[in-house]
Amino acid sequence: MMGICGSAMGAFAQMLVKRGYDVQGSDRGAYPPMSTILGDLGVRVMEGYRADNLIPRPDVVVVGNVIRPDYEEAVALREAGIPHCSLPQALRALFLADVQPVVVAGTHGKTTTSSMAAWILDCAGLEPGFMIGGVTGNFGVSARAGRGGNFVVEGDEYDTAYFDKGPKFLHYCPHVAVVNNIEYDHADIYPSVEAIEQAFTRFAAIVDPAGRIIVADNDVRALRATEAASAPRWTAGLGESADVGATQIVETPDGLAFRLRFPDGTTVSTSLPMWGAHNVRNAVAAAAAAHAVGVEPSVIAAALPTFQPPKKRQELRGTALGIPVYDDFGHHPTAIQATLSAFRSRYYGRRVVAVVEIQSNTARRRVFQQGFADALAHADVVHFGPPLEKASDALKEDERLDLAALVAALRSGGTPAFTYSSVTAMTDAVVDSSQPDGDVVVVCSGRDFDGAHGKILAGLAARL
Numbered sequence: 364m365m366g367i368c369g370s371a372m373g374a375f376a377q378m379l380v381k382r383g384y385d386v387q388g389s390d391r392g393a394y395p396p397m398s399t400i401l402g403d404l405g406v407r408v409m410e411g412y413r414a415d416n417l418i419p420r421p422d423v424v425v426v427g428n429v430i431r432p433d434y435e436e437a438v439a440l441r442e443a444g445i446p447h448c449s450l451p452q453a454l455r456a457l458f459l460a461d462v463q464p465v466v467v468a469g470t471h472g473k474t475t476t477s478s479m480a481a482w483i484l485d486c487a488g489l490e491p492g493f494m495i496g497g498v499t500g501n502f503g504v505s506a507r508a509g510r511g512g513n514f515v516v517e518g519d520e521y522d523t524a525y526f527d528k529g530p531k532f533l534h535y536c537p538h539v540a541v542v543n544n545i546e547y548d549h550a551d552i553y554p555s556v557e558a559i560e561q562a563f564t565r566f567a568a569i570v571d572p573a574g575r576i577i578v579a580d581n582d583v584r585a586l587r588a589t590e591a592a593s594a595p596r597w598t599a600g601l602g603e604s605a606d607v608g609a610t611q612i613v614e615t616p617d618g619l620a621f622r623l624r625f626p627d628g629t630t631v632s633t634s635l636p637m638w639g640a641h642n643v644r645n646a647v648a649a650a651a652a653a654h655a656v657g658v659e660p661s662v663i664a665a666a667l668p669t670f671q672p673p674k675k676r677q678e679l680r681g682t683a684l685g686i687p688v689y690d691d692f693g694h695h696p697t698a699i700q701a702t703l704s705a706f707r708s709r710y711y712g713r714r715v716v717a718v719v720e721i722q723s724n725t726a727r728r729r730v731f732q733q734g735f736a737d738a739l740a741h742a743d744v745v746h747f748g749p750p751l752e753k754a755s756d757a758l759k760e761d762e763r764l765d766l767a768a769l770v771a772a773l774r775s776g777g778t779p780a781f782t783y784s785s786v787t788a789m790t791d792a793v794v795d796s797s798q799p800d801g802d803v804v805v806v807c808s809g810r811d812f813d814g815a816h817g818k819i820l821a822g823l824a825a826r827l
Contacts, residue, residue: 364424364425365412367401368390368393368401375450376404377400378458382457414436417439424447425453426449427450428523430525449526450531454494454516455535459514466518466540470547470548475637477516478670479667483666483667490511492509492514493509494516497676518540519531520548532566536571537570537574538575540594541599542563542567550731574655576595577599578599580599608624609644609646612643614708619638620633625654629660632664633663634668635670650663675809680817692809695731697734699719703715715742716804717744717807718748718790718793718815719808720747722810728762729761729764744778744779744780746783746789747766748808748812749783749785749786790819794825794826
C-alpha cells in the first residue's frame, strides 16, 4: 500500500490484516499513531517511495491518492507491470461485492452522518462494516469489515488516484445513498460548483433502483442532482414537509431533543448529544438511511441519544478555568459558520473564541476569501495560527488566501482578529486574553494543529 499511513489507507490496511492478508506499505514521514498501530499488527512500514519497496514483488499494490506518477516507487510499479488499483477500487472488490452499501455523500456532514448511520445499524444488531473519514466516537476506529449485509461508506467526491481523476464515490455501488448538500469545495480539482454538481448527478445515477436516495430538502443543487435518478427518493430535513423530518427541536444542556417523523407517518421522540441545526439534519439523513435498509423507528430513536461524535467534530478536549476547549474539523466557511453558530447558542452569553489554522487545499485558496470573512464574523475574537506551507505546493501567490486582508476585513466588521508567527505565540495569546468562566474556545483545523488544544488547556491550567 503506497501512502499507507494516511487515515483512510491505514484503516483499510487494518481491515486487510484482519481478513488474513499479508500487508506492507510505504509512506513519507510515517509517524504515530498510525505507524505504531500498523506496526503492532505486524505491518511493515517503509519510509519514502523507493523502487526497492517493491522487493519482494507484491501480488497487488493499492495506490493512495497522495501518490504522484513521477514518484520512484510509482514508476517502478508500472515498469514491473505489477497489478495495482486505487483504494476505492480495492474497497469495492474486497468488501462491497456481497453487501448492500450505504454511501453518505455531500460537501458537509459526511463523517458525522456516516458515523450516525453505522451506529444506528449496529444498535439494530446488523453488525455493519464501515469506512469513514474520521475516528468514530462509538467504535473508536474509522473502519471495520463487519459481519452483516450492510457496509457504510463515507462517499468522497475527491479524485481517486493519479491514474483515476474521477470521484471516489463512483466506485462504491450504492444501494442506499445520502446526499446532504452540494457546495463549492475542493477548489484544487473542481473548476466550479457546476462541475461538482455534475459529479453528484453521476453518483445519483448509479444508485441501485431497488434501493433509495436520501436528499436534503433544503439544498437546491442536491435536489436537482438526484431528481432524474432511477432509485426512489426520500427528502430529509427539518419541519413537516420532508419525507423524513425533525420537528419540535428543543435545546437541552446535553444537546438537542426533537421528534422524528417517517414516511408512513410514524413519529418518535429522540435526542442527540450535539448542537446546531446542521447536526439535526445529519441525524435525520442517517435515520432515513437506516430506515431504508429496514431499521424500525423505535430502534433509531433509541440509538441517537447514545451516539458519540467522531473525533474533531464538536469534540470537547478539556476544560480549564471554566473554559471548555473544543476541537472541530473546520476548513470550509460554511462548516465553520455552522459550528460557531452552534456554540454561540449552546454557550449563550459567553465569548466565542475561534482559533483557526488555514491548512487544507480548500481553505488556502482566495476563492473563499469573502466566505471566511462572513463565517468568522460569527466569533467574538479570531486567532490565526501560521498558514500551513506545503513543500509540494504549486498554488500561485495571487490564488492564495490573503490572510492579512482577511484579518483587516474582520476587524473592520467589528471582530478582533490576530495572526501569529508560531503556534506557541498564538496559544500564549489565547491563554493570556482568556476570560475564566466566560469564554468557549473552538479550535478549527483539519489536523492536530501542532498540539494547539493541549497547549491552550495547559496554559489555562497554569493560571490557576
